Amino acid sequence: MSQIGSFTLSNDGTYTGTIKTLTIDAKARFIPSDAAATSDKAPDLRVIVSGVEIGAAWRRTSKEDRTYHSVKLDDPSFSAPIYANLFEADDGKYALIWSR
Numbered sequence: 001m002s003q004i005g006s007f008t009l010s011n012d013g014t015y016t017g018t019i020k021t022l023t024i025d026a027k028a029r030f031i032p033s034d035a036a037a038t039s040d041k042a043p044d045l046r047v048i049v050s051g052v053e054i055g056a057a058w059r060r061t062s063k064e065d066r067t068y069h070s071v072k073l074d075d076p077s078f079s080a081p082i083y084a085n086l087f088e089a090d091d092g093k094y095a096l097i098w099s100r
Helices: none
Strands: 002-008 017-019 025-031 045-049 052-061 067-073 081-087 094-099
Touching: 002 025, 002 081, 017 094, 045 067, 052 081
Parallel strands: none
Antiparallel strands: 002 017, 002 094, 017 025, 025 045, 045 052, 052 067, 067 081, 081 094
16 A cells, blocks of 8 residues: 555645645545535545546544545546545644555
């Protein structure tokens, strides 16, 4: 697993940062989803790049009782969806960790 993004959390619940891979270098925001309040299956966050939604994230709890977000990113330019997890890092920032 490798880190593909770094984010900071704002008081309004929005995460702002950058997603960077060999083919992606984009500023992104994870914004709270209004649908999360109406459905158990709805994502907690929407992933926005340049005003376009490219993914979603669901709040989860690890076996160690640590909260994180399970993220799915997708776009017609991707050969397949990207799955990652957004964790709080030791420095108070949030790391987007890619997984296969």
